[in-house]
Amino acid sequence: MLTKAARSPRTWMVLFGIGWIIAIVLMISNRPEHGTQTVEELADRVTEALRAADSGQLAELVSLKSGADEAAQATVAGFAEAGVTDISTRSELVRGRMQLAVEFRRPEGSRGILHLPTVHMDGRWTMTPVSLP
Known part of the structure; x- marks a missing residue:
């Protein structure tokens, strides 16, 4: 059952979508702030x-x-x-x-x-x- 799900294109599309969302969130949260501290x-x-x-x-x-x-x-x-x-x-x-x-x-x-x-x-x-x- 697990190997059948791993071969399914739908599974890979869902995993790709989740990975894409995580990557976007990480890029936004790690963006340097404008300005300086002093x-x-x-x-x-x-x-x-x-x-x-x-x-x-x-x-x-x-x-x-x-x-x-x-x-x-x-x-x-x-x-x-x-x-x-x-x-x-x-x-x-x-x-x-x-x-x-x-x-x-x-x-x-x-x-x-x-x-x-x-x-x-x-x-x-x-x-x-x-x-x-």
Whole structure:
């Protein structure tokens, strides 16, 4: 009886379906959370993403529920088109709110700074991209 069930295509389809559902649940539950545990780590990762022009890495740090990929792509493209160099990011407290200050050098040599608001939710720090340099 058991060998007959093992040969049945229906048995294999059911087992495949169960395995597929388990795989999807495991992928969703093991997905890394967006953001970082500390605001200093967030500043470091934003710097790395902007220097490498990596919109995928930057999208993981964006606080937007939808449109994070597009916002990250626009931010990275804006920095690349502006031709900025010497990008560095630090955290600072302004009027009681933590934000990131992204400092950079423009092609003509002048320094620029871009302030990005941060969001602290569920123990994770993320940032909200705003206007470009």
